[in-house]
Amino acid sequence: MAEIVVQNICKEFGDFTAVQSSSFRIEDGEFFMLLGPSGCGKTTTLRMIAGLELPTSGAIYIDGEEVGQKPASQRDIAFVFQMFALYPHMNVRNNISYPLISQRMPRAQVREKVAEVARILGIESILDRPVGGLSGGDRQRVALGRAIVRNPKCFLMDEPLGALDAEFREHMSEELKKLHDRMGATTVYVTHDQLEAMQMGDKIVVMNHGIIEQFGRPQDIYDKPATRFVAEFIGSPPMNFLKFHGSLEIDATNVTLHHQTMTVPALREPFDGDMIYGVRPEHIRLSDTSGYRGEIIATEYLGTTQIVTLKTPNGDVKARIAAEQSARVGETVGLEFNGATVTLFDSQSGRAILSALNEGVLSHG
Structure with missing residues (x-):
């Protein structure tokens, strides 16, 4: 060979x-x-x-x-x-x-x-x-x-x-x-x-x-998707994308989504402008204690899990939760995101801000 x-x-x-x-x-x-x-x-x-x-x-x-x-x-x-x-x-x-x-x-x-x-x-x-x-x-x-x-x-x-x-x-x-x-x-x-x-x-x-x-x-x-295209193409359902504007310094570990502080992995370089907060459906949890709220607009039962679609101030998201967990259309619930799994994207280029320097990611110049 x-x-x-x-x-x-x-x-x-x-x-x-x-x-x-x-x-x-x-x-x-x-x-x-x-x-x-x-x-x-x-x-x-x-x-x-x-x-x-x-x-x-x-x-x-x-x-x-x-x-x-x-x-x-x-x-x-x-x-x-x-x-x-x-x-x-x-x-x-x-x-x-x-x-x-x-x-x-x-x-x-x-x-x-x-x-x-x-x-x-x-x-x-x-x-x-x-x-x-x-x-x-x-x-x-x-x-x-x-x-x-x-x-x-x-x-x-x-x-x-x-x-x-x-x-x-x-x-x-x-x-x-x-x-x-x-x-x-x-x-x-x-x-x-x-x-x-x-x-x-x-x-x-x-x-x-x-x-x-x-x-x-x-x-x-x-x-660690390198671009929004990869994050959207890989995964079913694909990664969620929440748009926001911010100014972040090196080693920043928080961003603000609709007046709520959300954790992200430490940034390796500063960034200012329109960003996209990317999170996989399985890394979202419905929580009564979270101040970031969303309205359930659809549910899809898949046997062992269910996909819940929610309308949030930053755009629609899909969460993969346990099949037995209560989720009713029209209900407003809190959302918690696993900050360690989040990827931030540059809204204009689609390139990942956090993962673009990781091993295996190619630069196109």
């Missing part, structure tokens, strides 16, 4: 810039997620790593070798597509063995490798079946088998579970993670599903409009 290093790659299609000066490092054996909404540049980035697109500028290293301008056939990678890309006229066995046969590997060795991959993926019973009659999950396993059998330096996957229904998708994401852990394979995985990225990834790059918004471990990205 291999380390992948991407340095300042840019991809332009005429006047349109799909990827802007992006850099990151994928460690050997990592499960690495490229996450973002449709059109953010994540698939274009993956295709440049694969050699299916050549970068306009920048460099790509796989296992220490600069491959940015080399075609896919010279990069020793395996690509798994969303729509499986299987050969419909071949059975499962022939689909998996085709890459090895193309390399003129001895047939005895081909049979041995196909049997080993089928055992790993649990598809031994369908090796002689045509791929056309298989379920989506089985076809995806066959596509994975065809990639695994070559033992490449790295695996690149473009939303490989996107065509599956929700239940099968969850099952296959667990299977993919187990497979990765067993093989220790360097894997780059594109998805627009933030839950999938958080569950499966060792590291995540969050992209938006061709720019890397943040790069880091899932927990760091969730707890």
